[in-house]
Amino acid sequence: xxxxxxxxxxxxxxxxxxxxxxxxxxxxxxxxxxxxxxxxxxxxxxxxxxxxxxxxxxxxxxxxxxxxxxxxxxxxxxxxxxxxxxxxxxxxxxxxxxxxxxxxxxxxxxxxxxxxxxxxxxxxxxxxxxxxxxxxxxxxxxxxxxxxxxxxxxxxxxxxxxxxxxxxxxxxxxxxxxxxxxxxxxxxxxxxxxxxxxxxxxxxxxxxxxxxxxxxxxxxxxxxxxxxxxxxxxxxxxxxxxxxxxxxxxxxxxxxxxxxxxxxxxxxxxxxxxxxxx
Amino acid sequence: xxxxxxxxxxxxxxxxxxxxxxxxxxxxxxxxxxxxxxxxxxxxxxxxxxxxxxxxxxxxxxxxxxxxxxxxxxxxxxxxxxxxxxxxxxxxxxxxxxxxxxxxxxxxxxxxxxxxxxxxxxxxxxxxxxxxxxxxxxxxxxxxxxxxxxxxxxxxxxxxxxxxxxxxxxxxxxxxxxxxxxxxxxxxxxxxxxxxxxxxxxxxxxxxxxxxxxxxxxxxxxxxxxxxxxxxxxxxxxxxxxxxxxxxxxxxxxxxxxxxxxx
Numbered sequence: 001x002x003x004x005x006x007x008x009x010x011x012x013x014x015x016x017x018x019x020x021x022x023x024x025x026x027x028x029x030x031x032x033x034x035x036x037x038x039x040x041x042x043x044x045x046x047x048x049x050x051x052x053x054x055x056x057x058x059x060x061x062x063x064x065x066x067x068x069x070x071x072x073x074x075x076x077x078x079x080x081x082x083x084x085x086x087x088x089x090x091x092x093x094x095x096x097x098x099x100x101x102x103x104x105x106x107x108x109x110x111x112x113x114x115x116x117x118x119x120x121x122x123x124x125x126x127x128x129x130x131x132x133x134x135x136x137x138x139x140x141x142x143x144x145x146x147x148x149x150x151x152x153x154x155x156x157x158x159x160x161x162x163x164x165x166x167x168x169x170x171x172x173x174x175x176x177x178x179x180x181x182x183x184x185x186x187x188x189x190x191x192x193x194x195x196x197x198x199x200x201x202x203x204x205x206x207x208x209x210x211x212x213x214x215x216x217x218x219x220x221x222x223x224x225x226x227x228x229x230x231x232x233x234x235x236x237x238x239x240x241x242x243x244x245x246x247x248x249x250x251x252x253x254x255x256x257x258x259x260x261x262x263x264x265x266x267x268x269x270x271x272x273x274x275x276x277x278x
Numbered sequence: 279x280x281x282x283x284x285x286x287x288x289x290x291x292x293x294x295x296x297x298x299x300x301x302x303x304x305x306x307x308x309x310x311x312x313x314x315x316x317x318x319x320x321x322x323x324x325x326x327x328x329x330x331x332x333x334x335x336x337x338x339x340x341x342x343x344x345x346x347x348x349x350x351x352x353x354x355x356x357x358x359x360x361x362x363x364x365x366x367x368x369x370x371x372x373x374x375x376x377x378x379x380x381x382x383x384x385x386x387x388x389x390x391x392x393x394x395x396x397x398x399x400x401x402x403x404x405x406x407x408x409x410x411x412x413x414x415x416x417x418x419x420x421x422x423x424x425x426x427x428x429x430x431x432x433x434x435x436x437x438x439x440x441x442x443x444x445x446x447x448x449x450x451x452x453x454x455x456x457x458x459x460x461x462x463x464x465x466x467x468x469x470x471x472x473x474x475x476x477x478x479x480x481x482x483x484x485x486x487x488x489x490x491x492x493x494x495x496x497x498x499x500x501x502x503x504x505x506x507x508x509x510x511x512x513x514x515x516x517x518x519x520x521x522x523x524x525x526x527x528x529x530x531x532x533x534x535x536x537x538x539x540x541x
Contacts, residue, residue, distance in 0.1 A: 089471055179539070
C-alpha cells in the first residue's frame with residue numbers, strides 16, 4: 001500500500017469504510033491489497049478478493065442477488081420517498097444525489113423472498129445511500145417489514161450497514177430507533193425468528209437498536225461494529241485505540257455476537273438457521 | 279434565546295440536575311444501586327420513592343453539581359451498566375406495578391473503550407426493546423440535555439415532557455456541524471437546522487407537553503413554585519396513566535413511536 005493512501009482520510013464518513021474504486025467499468029480493485037480484477041472473477045469468489053480475502057463493499061441489490069434464491073424476491077415499498085420534514089439545508093440535494101448514485105429511492109431494500117427454499121422477510125441496508133443512514137423512510141420500511149412478518153409468521157433476515165441515525169431528519173431519525181425496536185419486539189413476542197447479519201461498518205443508532213436485537217446475531221469478518229465511531233472515541237479519550245477494537249472478533253470475544261461468518265459461508269449459515277427455526 | 283443559546287444554557291450548570299428533581303418531587307427516596315452484571319454506574323441514579331401516596335420507581339441521569347460531584351457522576355454520561363441498572367429497576371417496577379418516572383439530562387451515552395467493550399449499543403437497544411412493552415406506566419421528562427440514543431434509552435415512555443429550554447436531538451449541534459460542514463464553529467447553524475427545542479418537538483408530535491421554566495432557577499421562591507406546580511401535573515398524569523388499562527397503555531405507547539415519520 002502506498003503511504004499517501006495510508007494517511008488519507010476515508011473518502012466518506014463511513015468509519016473505516018472502503019469504497020470500490022472503479023478503474024474501468026468492469027475492473028475492480030481490492031480495498032485491502034489493491035489487486036485488480038475483472039468483475040466476474042470477484043463475483044465468482046462471493047465478492048471477496050481472491051488474493052487476500054478482503055471484502056468488496058456490496059450494494060444492497062448485489063447482496064440480495066447473492067443471498068436470495070433466483071427470481072423469488074418481491075420488493076415492498078420500493079417507491080417510498082423521503083420528505084424533507086425539517087427543511088434541512090442541502091438535504092433534498094443529498095437525497096437526489098444518493099438516489100442517482102445507487103438507483104434506489106432510499107437506504108434500505110425490503111421484501112419477501114426464499115433463501116434455500118425457505119420463505120423469509122429480508123431487509124438489506126444500502127451503504128451508498130447517505131452512508132446507510134436511517135431516516136424516517138428507512139425506519140418506516142423496516143418497521144412495516146417486521147409488522148408484515150409478524151402478521152404472516154415469517155422470519156426476518158436483516159443485513160445492516162450504517163453510519164447511524166440520519167442527522168438531516170433530526171429527532172424524527174432518533175425516534176426510528178424506538179419505532180423499529182418496538183416492531184422487532186412484537187415480532188419476537190409472537191415467537192418469530194430474527195437473524196441479524198452485521199456488515200462493515202455498522203455504528204450509531206443502528207447498532208443501538210435493531211442490529212443488536214436479533215435472536216441470532218452474526219457479522220462478516222473484520223466488520224466495524226460500535227456505538228461511537230473510533231475517531232470520536234479517540235478524540236474523547238485522547239488515546240490510540242487497541243488493534244482490532246470494535247471489529248467482529250472483538251465483539252465476538254466480548255459476547256455480543258453469536259458467530260463471525262465469512263461471506264463465502266453466509267448463505268449456508270442463513271439457510272441452516274431458517275431450517276432450524278422453520 | 280436562540281436554539282443554540284438554549285442548548286448552551288442546558289450545559290451551563292445553572293439548572294437543577296436530576297437529583298434536585300428527585301428531592302423536590304418525591305418523599306422517602308431510597309437509592310438502589312447496581313446492574314447485577316458488572317457494576318454501579320453513578321451517572322444513572324435510581325430507586326424507589328413516594329409521589330404523594332403512590333410508590334414509584336424514579337430514574338435519572340445525574341450530571342453532578344460541583345466539580346467533584348460532576349466527576350463522580352461522569353458528567354452525566356452513562357456507561358452500559360447505567361442503562362442496564364435502569365432496565366433492572368424498570369423490570370422491578372413492572373413486577374410491583376409501580377409507575378416509572380425518568381429524568382433525562384445527558385450530552386449522550388459515554389463513548390470510551392470500556393463502554394464499547396461492554397456493549398453500549400447493545401445496552402441501549404435492549405432498553406428500547408424492553409421499554410416499549412413494559413407493563414406499567416412510564417413518564418419521562420427531558421430536563422436539560424436530551425443527547426441522542428443515550429437519552430432515548432430512558433425515554434421510551436407513554437408520556438414525554440420537556441422543559442421549555444431543554445433540547446432533545448439526534449446529534450449534538452457541534453457534531454452535526456463538524457460532520458456536515460467540517461466546522462464545529464457552525465454549531466449555532468446546526469442547532470437551528472436540527473430543530474431540537476421543545477416547541478419544535480411538540481409541533482412534530484414527539485413530546486406531549488412543554489414545562490414552563492422560571493427565568494432564574496437560583497431564585498428560591500421561583501424554583502419552589504416551579505417544583506410545586508410540576509409535582510401537581512406529575513401526580514395528575516401518573517394517576518391518568520394508572521387508570522388506563524394495560525392493553526390500552528401498551529397499544530398507545532407503540533402508536534406514539536410508530537406514528538413518528540409514518541408515511
